[in-house]
Amino acid sequence: MRSELDIDTAIERAAAGRFRAVITDRWNIGTxxxxxxxxxxxxxxxxxxxxxxxxxxxxxxxxxxxxLSVARPGPAEVAVAIVRSGRGHSTLEARLIQRDEAQEERxxxxxxxxxxxxxxxxxxxxxxxxxxDVPPLEACLSGRPAGAAPRISERLDMHxxxxxxxxxxxxxxxxxxxxxxxxxxxxxxxxxxxxxxFADAFPPPxxxxxxxxxxxxxxxxxxxxxxxxxAPGRLRARFTTRVVSQGYLEEDGVLWDAExxxxxxxxxxxxxxxG
Amino acid sequence: MRSELDIDTAIERAAAGRFRAVITDRWNIGTxxxxxxxxxxxxxxxxxxxxxxxxxxxxxxxxxxxxLSVARPGPAEVAVAIVRSGRGHSTLEARLIQRDEAQEERxxxxxxxxxxxxxxxxxxxxxxxxxxDVPPLEACLSGRPAGAAPRISERLDMHxxxxxxxxxxxxxxxxxxxxxxxxxxxxxxxxxxxxxxFADAFPPPxxxxxxxxxxxxxxxxxxxxxxxxxAPGRLRARFTTRVVSQGYLEEDGVLWDAExxxxxxxxxxxxxxxG
Numbered sequence: 001m002r003s004e005l006d007i008d009t010a011i012e013r014a015a016a017g018r019f020r021a022v023i024t025d026r027w028n029i030g031t032x033x034x035x036x037x038x039x040x041x042x043x044x045x046x047x048x049x050x051x052x053x054x055x056x057x058x059x060x061x062x063x064x065x066x067x068l069s070v071a072r073p074g075p076a077e078v079a080v081a082i083v084r085s086g087r088g089h090s091t092l093e094a095r096l097i098q099r100d101e102a103q104e105e106r107x108x109x110x111x112x113x114x115x116x117x118x119x120x121x122x123x124x125x126x127x128x129x130x131x132x133d134v135p136p137l138e139a140c141l142s143g144r145p146a147g148a149a150p151r152i153s154e155r156l157d158m159h160x161x162x163x164x165x166x167x168x169x170x171x172x173x174x175x176x177x178x179x180x181x182x183x184x185x186x187x188x189x190x191x192x193x194x195x196x197x198f199a200d201a202f203p204p205p206x207x208x209x210x211x212x213x214x215x216x217x218x219x220x221x222x223x224x225x226x227x228x229x230x231a232p233g234r235l236r237a238r239f240t241t242r243v244v245s246q247g248y249l250e251e252d253g254v255l256w257d258a259e260x261x262x263x264x265x266x267x268x269x270x271x272x273x274x275g
Numbered sequence: 276m277r278s279e280l281d282i283d284t285a286i287e288r289a290a291a292g293r294f295r296a297v298i299t300d301r302w303n304i305g306t307x308x309x310x311x312x313x314x315x316x317x318x319x320x321x322x323x324x325x326x327x328x329x330x331x332x333x334x335x336x337x338x339x340x341x342x343l344s345v346a347r348p349g350p351a352e353v354a355v356a357i358v359r360s361g362r363g364h365s366t367l368e369a370r371l372i373q374r375d376e377a378q379e380e381r382x383x384x385x386x387x388x389x390x391x392x393x394x395x396x397x398x399x400x401x402x403x404x405x406x407x408d409v410p411p412l413e414a415c416l417s418g419r420p421a422g423a424a425p426r427i428s429e430r431l432d433m434h435x436x437x438x439x440x441x442x443x444x445x446x447x448x449x450x451x452x453x454x455x456x457x458x459x460x461x462x463x464x465x466x467x468x469x470x471x472x473f474a475d476a477f478p479p480p481x482x483x484x485x486x487x488x489x490x491x492x493x494x495x496x497x498x499x500x501x502x503x504x505x506a507p508g509r510l511r512a513r514f515t516t517r518v519v520s521q522g523y524l525e526e527d528g529v530l531w532d533a534e535x536x537x538x539x540x541x542x543x544x545x546x547x548x549x550g
Contacts, residue, residue, distance in 0.1 A: 061495070061523065061544065062341075062495065062496040062544045064339040064387060064496070064498060066337075066358070066366050066387055066389060068358065068359040068366055069359070083341070083343065083382065083385050084343040084344070084382065089495070091341050091343055091385065093385070107358065107359065110358050110366065110368070110387060112339060112341055112385060112387050114341060114495055114496055114544070118521065121521035121522055121523065122521060122522060123519075123521050123522015123523070123546070123547060123548035124484075124486040124487055124488070124519050124522060124547060124548045125486065125519055125520050125521060126484050126485075126486035126487070126519040127517070127518050127519065127520060128451070128517045128518070129517045129518055176403070209399075209401050210401075211399040211400065211401035212399055212401070213399070220336070220337065220364070220389055221337040221339070221389055221498075223339060223496075223498050223542070225525060225542075225544050227518060227520050227523065227525075228520060228521070242402070242403045242404045243402050243403070243404055243502060243537050243540065244398075244399055244400055244401040244402065245400050245402060245502050245503060245537065246393065246396035246397060246398050246400060246503070247396055247397060247398015247399060248336065248396065248398070248502065250500060250502075250540055262518050262520065265518065265525055265542075267498070267500075267540075267542055269336065269337045269389070269500050271398070272398060272399060273398035273399045
């Protein structure tokens with residue numbers, strides 16, 4: 001059975017350096033598709049472009065995506081170009097394009113990505129970042145809020161450490177940290193590419209801050225470093241915001257796999273306070 | 276008196292979307308120009324392109340630079356394009372180009388940047404990140420190592436918290452954190468643009484780890500978020516590496532200005548272990 005995430009991030013080659021995609025509304029938050037979902041489409045197109053060029057290093061080591069305008073569910077195109085390709089690393093550029101009513105092209109996202117081969121990388125390893133102490137699932141809070149849950153929450157099997165998502169209970173803990181377990185609801189196991197999605201799948205920890213109004217927190221720029229290919233099983237995550245300044249905030253994420261290895265580190269710059 | 280940093284990052288318009296620059300060897304580490312120095316040239320070209328287009332939001336809110344091949348001191352060109360320009364934000368792309376012996380163009384760096392106006396940004400502020408406790412200058416270690424100091428160290432007035440740069444004393448503390456004071460040796464005050472440079476100006480904290488060989492730690496990708504325009508005076512910085520994995524490492528930086536405000540947050544992905 002093909003997973004929802006794979007179906008909804010599928011791309012089809014349209015021409016040299018050009019792919020067709022269909023953005024679905026199944027990953028929406030409100031009326032806008034989730035940014036990590038969209039970034040994963042770009043990552044997939046870049047990896048395909050590389051593979052079709054005969055390059056066998058398709059792991060997204062670092063993917064930066066700039067969100068230029070709001071994406072709409074519906075048809076889209078991805079324009080991809082290899083900027084530089086070497087023996088072990090390649091750098092690519094991707095643009096997500098949608099057409100308006102007049103069929104005018106509108107660039108929705110722009111990304112730069114560094115790809116490599118995490119299956120064959122060699123060099124020193126020394127990890128100081130232990131996975132957070134997240135209680136077992138049954139002691140956690142469901143990530144699916146009651147009432148008007150965003151559609152993306154139907155696709156996720158998410159469990160948050162109790163107390164971390166304080167805004168859900170009407171309080172604000174003043175600690176912008178969120179820890180939890182996550183996997184896809186249909187059981188699809190994580191892989192390197194899907195970590196781009198997971199890095200933006202949690203609600204904003206900044207909602208724990210009294211200064212930050214609950215509402216849309218649009219991502220301006222998202223950078224995901226994939227540090228290892230994840231083992232099958234649930235991911236463990238910690239997301240933190242430390243600096244909210246003049247309406248801008250950063251959100252740092254770390255994802256660990258079921259074998260307690262750091263598999264991704266992410267940072268995004270987002271805008272808060274539009275209420 | 277014009278500052279060395281301003282002279283060496285100066286750009287001159289050559290054509291629409293094209294600038295001339297001269298990379299000097301004054302910011303070298305070994306034989307390669309420092310990555311933050313080069314990224315600042317790209318940031319300056321992007322800001323100029325915006326200003327010349329009549330846009331008055333020239334602060335680099337987020338600048339991601341991919342290092343494609345080694346830059347050489349000498350003439351260079353910067354190709355800049357505005358990807359999207361809105362009322363308060365603009366996104367630009369920049370490419371640093373050098374020519375080889377046969378005058379063949381070689382792309383050395385590619386950058387994506389989001390620009391805005393930190394002088395007029397409004398919205399909530401809540402900062403949880405206090406500046407590190409760095410001892411007064413006279414109790415610090417000079418950032419200028421004895422012997423074969425890199426040329427960049429002549430341009431910097433840097434003071435490191437004692438004990439933090441443990442590899443300089445022949446030991447390895449196993450704590451990849453580096454705290455210190457920094458300003459330009461010629462007294463030029465920091466501004467938003469120069470924070471791109473400062474975010475890559477410290478030695479790699481990973482040298483404190485026994486697993487990491489002392490040697491070249493080339494940056495693959497550097498992202499700097501400028502969070503506020505710095506006040507005049509010395510910057511305080513903390514750089515940390517938490518995950519060295521298969522030879523890849525991240526380095527996170529935070530810069531505070533003389534008024535204790537967070538002015539920049541940076542993260543880079545680098546390669547270690549080539550000895």
